[in-house]
Amino acid sequence: MRIPRMEITHQQIQLDMKTIPAEQRIEQRPADLKIEQPAAILEISTTKPTLDINLDQFWADLGFKKTGVLVEEYANRGREEVMNGIARRAQEGRKLMLSAGKGQGAQTIQSIAKENYGPKRPGPINIKFIPSYQSVKIQYDPGNVDIQVQMQKPKINVAIQKPVHEYTKGKTQIDVLQYPSLKIDWTI
Numbered sequence: 001m002r003i004p005r006m007e008i009t010h011q012q013i014q015l016d017m018k019t020i021p022a023e024q025r026i027e028q029r030p031a032d033l034k035i036e037q038p039a040a041i042l043e044i045s046t047t048k049p050t051l052d053i054n055l056d057q058f059w060a061d062l063g064f065k066k067t068g069v070l071v072e073e074y075a076n077r078g079r080e081e082v083m084n085g086i087a088r089r090a091q092e093g094r095k096l097m098l099s100a101g102k103g104q105g106a107q108t109i110q111s112i113a114k115e116n117y118g119p120k121r122p123g124p125i126n127i128k129f130i131p132s133y134q135s136v137k138i139q140y141d142p143g144n145v146d147i148q149v150q151m152q153k154p155k156i157n158v159a160i161q162k163p164v165h166e167y168t169k170g171k172t173q174i175d176v177l178q179y180p181s182l183k184i185d186w187t188i
Contacts, residue, residue, distance in 0.1 A: 007185040014178035022170030032159040038152035049143035053136065061131035 059065065065073070092112050099108040 002188055005187045009183040011181040013180040016175040016177050018173040020171040023168040025166045027164040029161040034157040036155040040152055041150040043148040045146045047144040050141045052139040057135040058131045061135050
């Protein structure tokens with residue numbers, strides 16, 4: 001006996017798939033930005049500095065004095081010398097008067113001549129610094145600077161731009177190249 005035999009033949013489906021991808025474009029425009037910075041208000045007030053230099057004593061130590069001072073010094077020195085001369089002559093006259101008639105007239109005149117003759121002995125020798133210490137008088141006032149600053153806040157204006165968004169959908173196309181099939185045969 002023969003047993004029937006079954007023969008199955010099948011064919012799978014064949015597809016052709018085409019895909020068009022989606023496209024997306026996003027553009028963000030920059031914001032419109034306006035910034036303005038007003039200048040700060042600055043107020044400066046100053047008091048001028050002063051410098052006072054007094055050289056009167058300095059020049060006097062060097063021998064350069066004002067005319068009025070020199071005239072006064074020379075007048076005082078002249079008056080003093082005149083008074084010394086008068087006193088000396090009065091003293092010499094008194095010596096002559098007291099020695100008159102005693103036979104000492106010649107001796108008295110000789111002693112007066114010896115006193116007035118020849119160089120005078122100088123006084124003690126010392127070192128003198130010219131100009132003297134602190135002969136220049138300096139007075140300084142530094143003055144003052146007052147600075148006032150008033151800050152101004154910046155003015156900021158911002159206009160935000162919306163983003164530009166473009167989107168194209170993607171597509172998928174499927175074509176069947178071969179349909180599936182199933183074939184069953186019986187053979188005896």
